[in-house]
Amino acid sequence: MRLHRNLCFSVIDGLTLIFNEGNYADKVIQQLLKRDKRWGARDRAFVAETTYDIVRWKRLYAEIAEVKEPFDRDNLWRMFAVWATLRGIKLPDWKYFEGTPLRKIKGRFDELSKIRKFKESIPDWMDEIGRKELGDALWSKEIAALNEQADVILRVNTLKTTKEKLQTELFDLDIETDFLPDYPNALKLKERANVFSTEAFKNGFFEVQDASSQLVAEYLNVQPGMRVVDTCAGAGGKTLHIASLMENKGQIIALDIYENKLHELKRRAKRNGAHNIEPRAIDSTKVIKKLYDKADRVLIDAPCSGLGVLRRNPDAKWKLQPEFIDKIKETQQDILQQYSRMVKVGGQLVYATCSVLPSENQEQVAAFLKSEAGANFTLLKDNKVLAHKSGYDGFYMALLERKQ
Known part of the structure; x- marks a missing residue:
């Protein structure tokens, strides 16, 4: 591979924004990709x-590279040189790469690869919490899997098309996909491609959604005609999946504390042809109380550490703090206590997170079931999805039923 100066400069500019100014990597990359229309x-x-x-x-x-934060541009070029050297890319004769110690880089890599926190490039506290909660052997496998680049998975919108038709349409655009056994509405791209520019996306035939995330709506056992509440709907990835499973029949109330996310959900719902979704912003406790005992199904896709989705959000490793995890666990239990009251007698609730930590998952469910609010619920089943076993994101989901 030959390195091109303008592309490398863009990478260094992006890293400056992500590491030194705290910008989110996905937003920075979106901006970088608009820089030069001539780029292929x-x-x-x-x-x-x-x-x-x-x-x-x-x-x-x-x-x-023996550099410390905050990284100046010279530091970032040294890190870039490490990246290139470890990939066997020949460094060009540029001033930024003068005196790069190639043999030393490889030697240091071999040495540091024996220590998990360096090998997997994670903060000390994250290594400690992972080891403590999952055990050494399991955590080593899981964090290695969470450092692999995520596949691009599509969820076919069955309100508008079928998996077979979409696969054919994409094939005509030279985008090849595979069916995934056990994921009824999923297509996996064989090679990465810009699927957002396709007519199929603009027409609402699919959403990009990881295979593990697609399991959550299925877990909810929804049927056409039900009243379903998605309590932490956000921009609506799972809400839209629920709408397709309900065949647009019945009512989905999509709740969130962030109104701007619900605006995005409205836009996506229109594109998807999902007409049974009613977004409601949680601007007071009244919004929740009005729904007590009214829902056949309730989804709590709870806010969490996001440790299960590090493959697609690698900058979260550096933004996340241990105090946040302590705080979010309190929020998770509070949400379970309050939102579970929306489930009618005989109705069902799914509690889900994109975390692999038992303290955010099965331990939260166990604590809820022991509480006064949880005394009327039974755990029917749960699913602990680990990235190193599934090949997809780490997730957790538990299905509970409110007793007669």
Whole structure:
């Protein structure tokens, strides 16, 4: 591979914004990709994937390059040189790469690869919490899987098309996909491609949604005609899936504390042809209380650490703090206590997170069932999805039923 100066400069600019100014990696990359209209698909892929790679391996590369935060541009070029050297890419004769110690880089890599927190490029506290909650062997496998680049998975919108028709339509655009056994509405891209520019996306035939995330709506056992409440709907990835499973029949009330996310949900619902969704902003406790004992199904896709989705959000490793996890666990239990009251007698509730930590998952459900609010519920089943076993994001989901 030959390195091109303008592409490398874009990567360095992006890393400056992510590491030194705290910007979110996905937003920075969106901006970078608009820089030069002459860039082809390969150029854009280089900028996006190299930026994500260096973000993912920040601690390891900084340690090898012997640089510390805040990183100035020279520091970032040294980390870039580590990235290129470890991939066998020949460094061009640019001033930024003068005196790069190639043999030392490889030697340091071999040395640091024996220590998990460096090998997997994670903060000390994250390594400790993962080890404590999952055990050494399991955590080693899981964090290694969470450092792999995520596949692009589509969820077919069955309100508008079928899996077979969409696969054919994408194939005609030279985008090849595979069916995934056990994921009824999923298509996996064989190679990364910009699917958002396709007519199929603009017509609402699919959404990009990880395979593990697609399991959650299925777990809710919805039927056409039900009243369903998605309590932490956000921009509506799972809400839209529920709408398709309900065949647009019945009512989905999509709740969130952030009104701007619900505006995005409205836009997506229109594109998807999902007409049975009613967004409601939680601006007071009245919104929740009005729904007490009214829902056949309630989904709590709870706010969480997001440790199960590090493959697609590698910058979360550096933004997340242990105090946040302590705080979010209190929020999770509070949400379970309050929102479970919306389930009618005989109705069902799914509690889900995109975390792999038992303290955010099965321990939260166990604490809820022991509480006064949870005394009327039974745990029917739960599913602990680990990235190293599934090949997709880490997730947890529990199905509970309110007793007669």
